[in-house]
Amino acid sequence: MGYDKRREKRLRSVKLLYAVLVAAAMVITGAVLPDAIYQLVAQQLSLLLGWPAFIEWMTGVLDSRYAKWFYLAGVGFVIGFCTRSRVVNPLYARFLEEFDDATFHPMSRAKAYDALWGADVGGEDAYALPFVLPQKGRLFIAWVKLRQMVAAGVERAEKVKKEQNSEQSMFGWGLVVGPSGIGKSRLAVELARHLRCETRFDDPIKENPLPSSRWKRRLVKFSSWWRVQVRGDFCDPEDPWDTGWLRPTSESIPSGRTRDKKKKKQTETFTAHDTRTRVAGELAKGLEKWRPRRPTLILLDDPHQGDTSAAINIFQENAKAYRHPVILLIVSHEVPSDLRLCKTRSTGKDIWEHQGGFAGMLGYPIDLGVTQWFSPQEIRRIVAHAPPPKITIGNNRDEDIAKFIKKTTGHPFLVELGFDGLRQGIPLENISRKVLLAERVKRIKEAFDRYGLKKDNDREIMMVATIAGSRDQPVTLAAFKEEYAGISFDTEALCNLFPHEARENLLHAIPPIHPAIIGEAFVRALSQEISPFSLKNAVAKAWKMNADETLGFSLRVGFIENDPLSEAISVPPENLGVDPAVLVAVYAKAGILLPLEGRPGTTRHNQAMAMTQKAKHYIARLSDEKREQALDDLIFLPVPGARATYQWVRIEAWWELTQILLAKYIGAETFSAAVFSQRLEAIQKIARENIGRFRTLPGSMADGLRHTLLACDGDRLREICLVVHSVYKKQGRCRAVYFWFARALSGSDHLHHCFKKAYGDDDAALMQAVIFHTRSAEDFSRFLQHILSGLSHYPLSRNRKLAGIHIIKQLCRWDLPKENSGHFHQLINDLNTIAQAITMPGASRPVPQKTGLAAYQHLGYIAERIAASFSEDRDFQYALAITWKHYAWAASFREDVDLCKDCVEHVSGISVRFPEDGDFQRELAETWRHYAYAASCSEDVDLCKDCVEYVNGISALFPEDRDFQYQLAIAWRYYAFAAANAGNLALCKECLACVEKISARFPEDRDFQFELAETWRVYAYAAACSEDVDLCKDCVEYVNGISVRFPGDQDFQYELARTWRHYAYAAAKADNLTLCKECLERVESISVRFPEDRKLQTCLHEVQQMVLGGM
Secondary structure (H helix, E strand, O other), X not given: OOHHHHHHHHHHHXXXXXXXHHHHHHHHHHHHOOHHHHHHHHHHHHHHHOOOHHHHHHHHHHHOHHHHHHHHHHHHHHHXXXXXXXXXXXXXXXXXXXXXXXXXXXXXXOEOOOOOOOOOOOOHHHEOOOOOOOOOHHHHHHHHHHHHHHHHHHHHXXXXXXXXXXXXXXXXXXXXXXXXXXXXXXXXXXXXXXXOOOOOOOOOOOOOOOOOOHHHHHHHHHHHHHHHHHOOOOOOOOOOOEEEXXXXXXXXXXXXXXXXXXXXXXXXXXXXXHHHHHXXXXXXXXXXXXXXXXXXXXXXXXXXXXXXXXXXXXXXXXXXHOOOOEEEEEEEOOOOHHHOEEEEEEOOEEEEEEOOOOOOEOOOOEEOOOOOOOOHHHHHHHHHHOOOOOOOOOOOHHHHHHHHHHHHOOOHHHHHHHHHHHHOOOOHHHOOHHHHHHXXXXXXXXXXXXXXOOOHXXXXXXXXXXXXXXXXXXXXXXXXXXXXXXXXXXXXXXXXXXOOOOHHHHOOEEOOOOOXXXXXXXXXXXXXXXXHHHHHHHHHHHHHHOHHHHHHHHHHHOOOOOOHHHHHHOOOHHHHOOOHHHHHHHXXXXXXXXXXXXXXXXXXXXXXXXXXXXXXXXXXXXXHHXXXXXXXXXOOOOOHHHOOOOOEEOHHHHHHHHHHHHHXXXXXOOOOOXXXXXXXXXXXXXXXXXXXXXXXXXXXXXXXXXXXXXXXXXXXXXXXXXXXXXXXXXXXXXXXXXXXXXXXXXXXXXXXXXXXXXXXXXXXXXXXXXXXXXXXXXXXXXXXXXXXXXXXXXXOXXXXXXXXXXXXXXXXXXXXXXXXXXXXXXXXXXXXXXXHHHOOOOOOOOOOOOXXXXXXXXXXXXXXXXXXXXXXXXXXXXXXXXXXXXXXXXXXXXXOHHHHHHHHHHHHXXXXXXXXXXXXXXXXXXXXXXXXXXHHHOOOHHXXXXXXXXXXXXXXXXXXXXXXXXHHHHHHHHXXXXXXXXXXXXXXXXXXXXXXXXXXXXXXXXXXXHHHHHHHHHHHHHHHHOOOHHHHHHHHHHHHHHHOXXXXXXXXXXXXXXXXXXXXXXXXXXXXXXXXXXXXHHHHHHHOOOOOOHHXXXXXXXXXXXXXXXX
């Protein structure tokens, strides 16, 4: 029974009940009141009516008790019947009405999907498959999240009612997204029926399941109605809800905008702003008066452009008047663009944010993804719960169910089509994707014939509309008339074909066949019926009408051999007469902006890489005029407000294409005006609105800034720095961008200008980045001279003092004393002067002529003097710890164990004051690791063991930190090397086992696998010293197994060659010349790939000497 009929029946029943109650009230009143009152009333009426006999008749009635009750009941019933509409209608609307059906559609059972959105045919077969609550998988997770969303809405409403919080309201909204046919609308419908207490799911969220008895469920509903509607209490979480569909503001009204007036006829056909405003205003008027009678869930399915934001805004404006929670659940195949939602990646998790200013978002959007398939257990439960006629899979249920899943791939839409085919008597053996879709295509063709669309031209137009159109952007009749001269399409036939589409929309556009899976099957079927020339012509027209959607269609179709559609769609569009400027825009968009399912590692992401290459190909064919237009379009492409529908942005591809277009401006005098301001404006919008959404933005943005700086010949540095500081409010973000910026400028004169600019502006982030990427003593000397010359002009602020210690840290990092000891002595003098100015006058000591480790040690003490007055400043102490760590690194390479020990004591004394700071503990662990290296080189096994134990103790405090585990793996390798030098093969094997255990936790990490390969090589060295040929062979096999995963990595190949060298050494010791020659061949095969690598060539020469010595 439909909602309208059910409502009419209930309303008639309530009116009849009202009349009976009025009659009963009259009878009860007659029994309570004395007869004298009735006699007085009868006397007054007889005088009024002029009927004296009336009082005698009334006296006779009063003498008979039953006659009195009968006449009172009749009078009451007449009164109730006459006043039923005036009294019952407002009471019914206040207490019993589910919702305002002028604004909402009633919620009913889910119907089977119809590609043409046709009218219901009625009967049980019209309904979809029985819904089975999933037990696992993404659908189960989605159900749990939906229930959590509802619980969050109720909790928020309770908080608002108790605390009268004006910042929040009773209204909230959620979002479910997923491809067509995945089951998102069905999930929302079943949630609504569940909240209305019409189903009895074994809900994982609900602690008290709904009673199975119908009368018990009615009792629950009556109890809720009495508490909420009559007494006015707040609802309980388990109370039944009202549910309904929100009527859309408009149906399929496209609105296109383009900045190129020449493309206007192709992309912008008509504007629907006036119509949308009018219909949205009507919806707003309806919702202004609407008030929820109980907790309400409203579904908005497949919204069009602007529907979502309009509905949320209207509900938010009226939410303060709501007494009960109201939740709007939006169901869409993609995130509506007007929500301006975006996904960012932070600490390995997806985080959603929105810039639309919409409050009340209840959790992140629920993504059903593209892999939500049915399992055998769910298929079995569907078969068990299916209504008559029963579905028969086969005699052997397990095997036949597995066969059914294989034929339908478990896709929810194909499963429903498959069950429909089984109901119609199609044998299981004949069920397949092709057969099921062919049956639906057959129905569409029959509908075409039934409504008079029998000409080939009509079907070709529908094919082009499906290729080049979508639900949001259908191909307009204006575009068809431009490509098809003299076209005449029957609007009445379209209205019959798509009865759920608004008539005013069909006067302007032709909708595609939906969902995409049926649309593709429809196009493929028609492509086999028309000539190749006609098919090629249709595809060319589709490219010209809407290149974006046509490209998306071609990506979905793919390429199938001997398939006419695949061959036609794979023809390069430039051969079809499509403008290269249009192709640049289309392929750039497809390569840069990816849909929800286009995250890295997916097929769609790999396709985007190919699209970027095609965009580069078409850029080369552009004229100067069109190149400027392409730059204008491309530069604003990733701006959040312009691409909210897309959730993944390949920012590196955007920079690559943008820089290709900008290449001709480098050195041009006209660059520094319009193009510069445009690019900085785009950078500001991209980064300011949400920097977190671009995973590689700091490096890419810095690269773009460098490109801009070079194009402006360095005269825009101040503006660039102002942009960075205006965009990145936090110091850490500025530091990240400046880090990449300075890296890109490394080795150029611009780096010195950056330091002068940063020092003058007291910009700590830029100074640190520039110092970090400085490589030569001459550059450091220029920095120090600038600091010395500025002592009288600039106050020595904290940031400028910190710059001095950063310079010392970098001097200790690079082996500068070895390069130029005289110049380095001047650097120490300058630093000593700066330290004297920073600390107390006269505190500096004479600087002796020191080089090597002595110079490093003096730098360390200078750094300590600078940092001494900042004992509580974390940055100063951290830089000091890094300085002593670099000192330990230099000492370890000179095998100076005592100096390494001194450095460990310094770093330990600093880090002990920051026990919870992972950065300090990491520097301490690395310093102990350098100490372990020095001990291993001096063959001090016991000392090396102590170092490893210290590193292990520090790493144990951070068991999940990758960097700590990496330091521990390196320390164990040094210990293995010390054991190998001591001839302790068993101890070396123990160290190898520890490195294997650590590396097993990071199987895809290149650094850990390299440490494992090196440790195996050290084990091979120990085996070679012990002349164990078989063990050397095992080591070679293990190293080869690791290196084969990194075939292009030169470091791995070098370690493999060194392992073969140890094997050759063991073979030479055993006088096995044949084996030694085999080792030589292997080393030659590795070194021939890297002829410029001196280390590999040296290794090859050593093995050759072993072979010659054996001969």
